[in-house]
Structure formats: structure tokens, C-alpha cells
Amino acid sequence: MTPGARVQAAIEILDEILTGQAVEKTLTNWARRSRFAGSKDRAAVRDHVYQALRCRRSYAVLGGSETGRGLMLGACKDQGLDPAALFHGEGHAPSALSAAEQSIAPEFHSDAERHDIPEWLWPVFSRSLGTEAIAAATALRSRAAVHLRVNLLKGDRDNAIERLTREGIATEPHPASPTALTVTEGARRIKNAESYLQGFVELQDAASQAVVDKLPVQNAPRILDYCSGGGGKALAIAAQTQAEVCAHDADPRRMRDIPERAMRAGADIRCLTSEELVTQAPFDLVLCDAPCSGSGSWRRDPEGKWRLTQDTLDDTVALQARILDEAAQRVAPGGVLAFATCSMLDVENSQQTQRFQERHTGWAHLSETAWHVHSGTDGFYVSVFRRNGTE
Incomplete structure (x- = not known):
């Protein structure tokens, strides 16, 4: 495929995504019906699509419309490329620029628009990050390191x-x-x-690893990764300690890869159902890596940034509090509870810590640490508590 043909493919894929289609499904369907596209072509188209989604609002302004064509035109302008070199209609490239497209005079109407954050979210985002908000938003516009x-x-x-x-x-x-x-x-x-x-x-992202580094795993004979998902943190814990490590998730299907990953790593991790968890508690250390907005990983999943709404954020915050309360019940007297998210929003992080302390007595708050995307990792947060030894 020529560079122009790759751009046209990205335009068509983006148009489908903008109607509400899932990103990965749309990319997979395009690849299946485009057998002519080699591995480098598929990678390049994928990169075009993801970058356009990271910068959806600003590219729409630069390109004159929130369409696949507008986003890719905006991408050219943002990257300092001559759009006419790609938009010329030859060799399956996008059609030549219209007079209106050539005369676009972009104007940003807000910081949120300029920095590719949903308008409703900008007050929360800027409050959460303070003077670092623009740096964080700018970092979210770029591809994450591996x-x-x-x-x-x-x-x-x-x-x-x-x-x-x-x-x-x-x-x-x-x-x-x-x-x-x-x-x-x-x-x-x-x-x-x-x-x-x-x-x-x-x-595994470096900040996700750093979360585990903040846990007193050497002093905990029995450890539970309470919202384990695929088990990344459970594996990291198992690599640092001889303790008994267990994993649990409300949806057992999310844990289906853990046995294979643990075998490959030479780790011993026991996956617990909800029924088994009742008989196995309490634990000396419980890590509660709660569901969240994912704002710390929007470089990898830009779709999540645009699907998030005030209602879903409110629901997520309420769910986190319930999960945190449930996880606390699994901690032995004198044990440790760690609450983590891959978010940079204060309503999911520091405010959750504060509200947990207001709801529960008999817990000492040991530490809290945050990592932000503009510092070279995903955005993560962890807060660590110790339960009163007499409870």
C-alpha cells in the first residue's frame, strides 16, 4: 500500500468507529477483508487510527470536521506534513483537497479542545493534576512506550x-x-x-510494577490480588516473595490466562472463586486494583477517553468504594490493604482514600503514591493502609 492508500484505509476505519463501532473489532474486520495489506501496512494503518483517536478533538478542529477524513487531514497538519502529498486521489489515496479544506482556519475554543480532553471532564482533570494538567493531557496525545x-x-x-x-x-x-x-x-x-x-x-507498564514495589510483600505470608483481571500484579508479587499468592476477580473469565502465564513464569498462583474466597480469608495483604476510568492508560486505549461520561464515572467511583469496603473485610488483623487504580483523577484516588478513612476506623494510612503519564509511565495511584491488630 502507498502512504496515501494507508491514510484512506484509516479514514474508512475511523468513519466506522465514529458511528460507535468498537476500535479493535473494526480494525480486525478491515484486516480480514483487506488481504492485500501486508503486516507493515496493517501496523501503519493501526497507528494512524490510534493516533487520530488520541487527538480526536484537536484533529477535528485542524481538519475541519469530526469525520475520518477530517481527522486524518488534521493529523497531517499537526505533524507538519503537506496534506496535498497524501490527499491527491491517485493509487487509492484520498481524493484531492477541496477549496474549503484548503482554506480551513482552525480555532480552538477551550483548553479541553486543544488538549484532547472531553469538555465535561476538563474541570476534574485540571483540578486533579493542578499545574501538571496540560503536561499530562499533552502526554496522552502521544503513543505510550512499551x-x-x-x-x-x-x-x-x-x-x-x-x-x-x-x-x-x-x-x-x-x-x-x-x-x-x-x-x-x-x-x-x-x-x-x-x-x-x-x-x-x-x-507490564513500569508504574504498574512500581505499585507492587510499594507493597510490604516480604512481611505477608498470605497475599490476595482481589481484582486480579489477567493477573499482571499477582505475577509481579509472586516473583518477589515466597508467600502464598491468590488471585480473585468478580468475573472469573478475566482470570482465564493466569494459569498459563504463571506456568510460563514459574510462579505459583491460586485462582479463587467467590465461594472459595469466603473460606480462604483473611489474608495478610490484600491488593485491591479496582476498576476505574482508565485515564492513566488512555494513550493505549483512547476509545475509553471518549466513551467515559459523567454518569459512568460516578458509577465507577461508587463501585470502587463498595469493592474497597469488601476487600477490607478480607484483611487479617494487623494486615495491609492496598487500593490501586490506573487513573489520574482525584475522585478515584485521593478522595477515595479520604472517604475510606471516614467510613472505617481502626486503619492507619501508611502511604499514597501517584505516577503520571508525563513522567514516562502510565498514570497509576496506590494507597496503603494497615488494619488495627486488635480487630
């Missing part, structure tokens, strides 16, 4: 770097965690690399 976690059960960081180098994957240490690596070259090779397939490394 991070790996070194599996300490199979080797150290230097060994992992050497193994990956031999497989054509260049990495460097990330300062957020002693186990974190940033991939600087060869990211698309990771899932076929022996280092990954044999469990020497796992894909």
Missing part, C-alpha cells in the same frame, strides 16, 4: 537485557522500578521472542 517486567524468578535485569538484545529487542532500565525495562527497538518482536514465551519477561 515496558517489560523482568521476571526475578528466572533472572535479573542485566540477564534479561542481554537475552533480549540477542533477539533483536533493545531495552534500557526504567527508573520507576528495579524490574522495569523500556523497549527502545524491536517492540513488535516481543510476543514471538523466546524471552517472552519462556517467561523471562512480561509486558
Whole structure:
């Protein structure tokens, strides 16, 4: 495919997504019906689509319309490219620019529009991040780096770097965690690399790893990852301790990959149903990685940014509080409860910590830490409490 043909494909895919179609499903359907597209073509089209979604509001202004064509025209302008070099109608490229498109005079009407945040969310976003709000919003407009976690059960960081180098994957240490690596070259090779397939490394954001570093895992004989999902944090915990590590999720289907991932990593993780959880509690450490807005990972999932509404955020905040209260009941006297989100919004983070303390006596607040996207990781938050030993 020519560069122009890739842009036209992205336009058509974006038009479907803008009608409400799911991003991944739309991309998959396009790839299935476009057998002529090679792997590099599919990757390039995918990159076009995701970047346009990250910058949906500003690209619409720059391109004159919130359509696939408008977004891709806006992308050209934002990236300093000459649109006429791609919009010319030859070789399956988009049709040539109209006189109206050539005369667009973009004007941003708000900071939210300029920095690609939903208008209703900007007050919460800017309050949550203060003077760092624009830096965070700007970072969300770019593709996230690929991070790996070194599996300490199979080797150290230097060994992992050497193994990956031999497989054509260049990495460097990330300062957020002693186990974190940033991939600087060869990211698309990771899932076929022996280092990954044999469990020497796992894909995991550096801040997600840093959350685990904040937990007193060495002092907890029995540990529960309460909202485990695919088990990334449970695996990270198991690599750092000889403790009994259990995983639980309200939807057991989310845990279906944990046994295979644990076997690959050489870890021992027990997945518990809700019924089993009742008999296995209490635990010395419970990590509650709660459902959230995902605002800290919108670079990877820009669709989530535009689907979020005030109502869904309110519902999510209420759900987090209920889950946190439930998780607290699983903690043994003298044990530790950790509440984490991949969010940068105060209503999901510091305010949840404050409200938990207001609802519950007999807990000491030990620490809280936040990571933001403009510091080179996903946005994450963790708050750690210790239960009174007499309860």
C-alpha cells in the first residue's frame, strides 16, 4: 500500500468507529477483508487510527470536521506534513483537497479542545493534576512506550537485557522500578521472542510494577490480588516473595490466562472463586486494583477517553468504594490493604482514600503514591493502609 492508500484505509476505519463501532473489532474486520495489506501496512494503518483517536478533538478542529477524513487531514497538519502529498486521489489515496479544506482556519475554543480532553471532564482533570494538567493531557496525545517486567524468578535485569538484545529487542532500565525495562527497538518482536514465551519477561507498564514495589510483600505470608483481571500484579508479587499468592476477580473469565502465564513464569498462583474466597480469608495483604476510568492508560486505549461520561464515572467511583469496603473485610488483623487504580483523577484516588478513612476506623494510612503519564509511565495511584491488630 502507498502512504496515501494507508491514510484512506484509516479514514474508512475511523468513519466506522465514529458511528460507535468498537476500535479493535473494526480494525480486525478491515484486516480480514483487506488481504492485500501486508503486516507493515496493517501496523501503519493501526497507528494512524490510534493516533487520530488520541487527538480526536484537536484533529477535528485542524481538519475541519469530526469525520475520518477530517481527522486524518488534521493529523497531517499537526505533524507538519503537506496534506496535498497524501490527499491527491491517485493509487487509492484520498481524493484531492477541496477549496474549503484548503482554506480551513482552525480555532480552538477551550483548553479541553486543544488538549484532547472531553469538555465535561476538563474541570476534574485540571483540578486533579493542578499545574501538571496540560503536561499530562499533552502526554496522552502521544503513543505510550512499551515496558517489560523482568521476571526475578528466572533472572535479573542485566540477564534479561542481554537475552533480549540477542533477539533483536533493545531495552534500557526504567527508573520507576528495579524490574522495569523500556523497549527502545524491536517492540513488535516481543510476543514471538523466546524471552517472552519462556517467561523471562512480561509486558507490564513500569508504574504498574512500581505499585507492587510499594507493597510490604516480604512481611505477608498470605497475599490476595482481589481484582486480579489477567493477573499482571499477582505475577509481579509472586516473583518477589515466597508467600502464598491468590488471585480473585468478580468475573472469573478475566482470570482465564493466569494459569498459563504463571506456568510460563514459574510462579505459583491460586485462582479463587467467590465461594472459595469466603473460606480462604483473611489474608495478610490484600491488593485491591479496582476498576476505574482508565485515564492513566488512555494513550493505549483512547476509545475509553471518549466513551467515559459523567454518569459512568460516578458509577465507577461508587463501585470502587463498595469493592474497597469488601476487600477490607478480607484483611487479617494487623494486615495491609492496598487500593490501586490506573487513573489520574482525584475522585478515584485521593478522595477515595479520604472517604475510606471516614467510613472505617481502626486503619492507619501508611502511604499514597501517584505516577503520571508525563513522567514516562502510565498514570497509576496506590494507597496503603494497615488494619488495627486488635480487630
